[in-house]
Amino acid sequence: MKDVIHLEIGEPDFFTPVHVLDAADVAARQGWTKYAPSLGDPELRAAVAEKVERENGIKADPKTEVIITCGGMSAIASAVMALVDDGDEVMLPDPGWANYLGHVLMAGGNPVYVPLKEEKGFALDPETVRAKITPKTKLIIVNSPSNPTGGITPPDSLAEVTRICAGAGVYVISDEVYEKLVFEGRHYSPASDPAVRDWVITVNSFSKTYSMTGWRVGYAVAAQPVIAGMMRLQEQMIACPSSVSQRAGLAALRGPQQCVTEMREQYRRRRDIVVEGFNRIPGFSCQKPPATFYAFPSIKSFGIPSMEFAMTLLEKTGVATVPGRAFGPSGEGYLRISFATSEKSIEEGLRRIEKAVSSGALESKR
Ligand code: PLP
Numbered sequence: 001m002k003d004v005i006h007l008e009i010g011e012p013d014f015f016t017p018v019h020v021l022d023a024a025d026v027a028a029r030q031g032w033t034k035y036a037p038s039l040g041d042p043e044l045r046a047a048v049a050e051k052v053e054r055e056n057g058i059k060a061d062p063k064t065e066v067i068i069t070c071g072g073m074s075a076i077a078s079a080v081m082a083l084v085d086d087g088d089e090v091m092l093p094d095p096g097w098a099n100y101l102g103h104v105l106m107a108g109g110n111p112v113y114v115p116l117k118e119e120k121g122f123a124l125d126p127e128t129v130r131a132k133i134t135p136k137t138k139l140i141i142v143n144s145p146s147n148p149t150g151g152i153t154p155p156d157s158l159a160e161v162t163r164i165c166a167g168a169g170v171y172v173i174s175d176e177v178y179e180k181l182v183f184e185g186r187h188y189s190p191a192s193d194p195a196v197r198d199w200v201i202t203v204n205s206f207s208k209t210y211s212m213t214g215w216r217v218g219y220a221v222a223a224q225p226v227i228a229g230m231m232r233l234q235e236q237m238i239a240c241p242s243s244v245s246q247r248a249g250l251a252a253l254r255g256p257q258q259c260v261t262e263m264r265e266q267y268r269r270r271r272d273i274v275v276e277g278f279n280r281i282p283g284f285s286c287q288k289p290p291a292t293f294y295a296f297p298s299i300k301s302f303g304i305p306s307m308e309f310a311m312t313l314l315e316k317t318g319v320a321t322v323p324g325r326a327f328g329p330s331g332e333g334y335l336r337i338s339f340a341t342s343e344k345s346i347e348e349g350l351r352r353i354e355k356a357v358s359s360g361a362l363e364s365k366r
Contacts, residue, residue, distance in 0.1 A: 001314070001318060005320065005341075006338075007338055007339070007345075009340065010147060010294070010340065011340055012207075012208060012211035012263065012340050013340050013341050013342065014266075015211065016210065016212050017255070019255045020251045020252050023248060023251030024215075024244050024247060032244050032246075035240055036068075036246060037240060038235040039066075039227070041246040041247070042062070044250045045219075048062065048253070049061070049062035051253055052204075052221050056176075056202070057189060058202060059194075064224040064228075065224055066219060066220075066221050067231055069218045069241060071216045071218040072204065073218070074216075074234070074238070075219060077106070078220075078237075079203070079230055080109070080173070081233055082230050082233060083138060084104065084109040086108035086109075087110065088109045088138035088139070089109065089112045089136045089138065090111055090112065090137075090140070091112050091141070092104065092111050092112070092328070093124060093141065093143055094114060094116060094327070095116060095122070095148055095296075095324060095327035095331035095334070096327055097327070098326055100141050101328075109139075112132055114128055114140070115330045116146075116151070118296075121152070121287070122149035123154060123157055124157060126160040126164055129165070133164070133168050137168070139170060139172070139173060140173070141175060142161065142174050143178075145178040145290070145292045146291075148334075150296060152186075161190075162190040162199070163193075165196075165199065166196040171199055172190060172200045173200075173203060174191065176189060177203065177204060177209075179204065180209040180260050181267060181293060182290065182291040183267075183289075185291070187291075198223040201226055202220065202221045203218065204218060204219055205217070206248075206249050208293075209260055212245075212248065216241060216245060217241055271293070273350075274337055274339050274346055275289075277347075277350035278297045280354070281357055283362070284299060293338055293339050293340040294337065295339065296334050297334065297337060299335055300334075304362065305325070306323035306324045306331070306333060306334060307323040307326075309323065309335065310322065310335060316362075317353060319349045323336075
């Protein structure tokens with residue numbers, strides 16, 4: 001289709017910061033174009049260990065407890081494949097990032113959804129998690145801040161979830177790729193609690209924080225046996241992440257962080273436009289997401305399945321969104337709106353949706 005407003009893409013629209021581009025350019029010319037160790041560039045692993053200790057309160061040995069991966073994606077995929085055997089149950093947030101489901105199925109695991117409620121800010125509820133644990137449960141994936149809802153699970157609840165899981169012998173993958181995109185509230189890393197540290201695999205990435213999606217570089221921090229299992233998989237599947245991308249990652253971690261603040265402030269402004277805009281359109285209701293670049297407005301009052309709603313919006317108005325159902329059964333009745341796009345596009349998207357609603361294009365099936 002021509003003239004589409006893209007509110008569906010979960011990818012920062014900014015350029016990778018110039019100092020990162022420069023560092024990669026220099027590194028490539030210096031010969032960082034060969035294979036790297038399967039565990040990742042030792043200097044980057046050291047920088048990651050320093051970062052997680054300084055910012056997340058996690059102590060990790062860079063030689064054995066840190067692995068550099070091809071983005072958060074391959075960190076999660078290899079952690080799931082290293083830990084999950086056929087028939088193991090894996091608890092997933094619902095709604096949650098759709099790829100978790102693929103990772104679990106790929107490893108032969110059985111997904112068990114843990115519903116998140118809008119009225120609780122889409123936070124993970126410790127008692128709901130406790131009730132889902134069975135003798136077959138191997139793992140839970142937690143994601144705070146969350147894609148697709150933009151919600152944050154409060155630190156005390158996340159700590160409680162981790163204690164419950166560790167106590168039951170259940171591993172926790174904590175996907176923290178949106179940690180820097182917090183507008184209100186606080187990010188918490190469950191592995192900062194030494195009592196549960198060895199049960200937690202902390203995953204992070206350069207993609208969202210530094211607008212580096214295409215560089216494919218991320219990392220995981222976990223206990224040595226888990227990292228060793230992930231490394232064996234990584235060695236067979238990819239040998240190592242791109243050497244030059246790892247040097248770019250090093251520059252991102254060690255360089256100035258003002259770029260992160262600037263991007264976050266732009267997302268905050270856009271978030272306010274999105275939330276105000278949807279709440280103005282009759283039929284929508286939209287909570288203010290405290291983090292990420294996603295809003296998750298409810299379309300329940302229209303009485304139209306989210307897939308059909310998103311298709312109608314696209315066909316009638318040229319505005320692309322993601323149906324909430326794509327993120328699990330509890331995502332039905334919502335749309336995911338990405339505001340990783342310009343204010344101009346957001347305003348045009350809102351204008352078109354408002355016009356479609358007022359002209360009755362989404363009315364007939366109400
Ligand atoms: N985790 C979540 C929740 C995401 O939304 C994404 C990307 O959209 C990722 C992980 C993986 O991103 P990457 O592999 O680029 O680090």
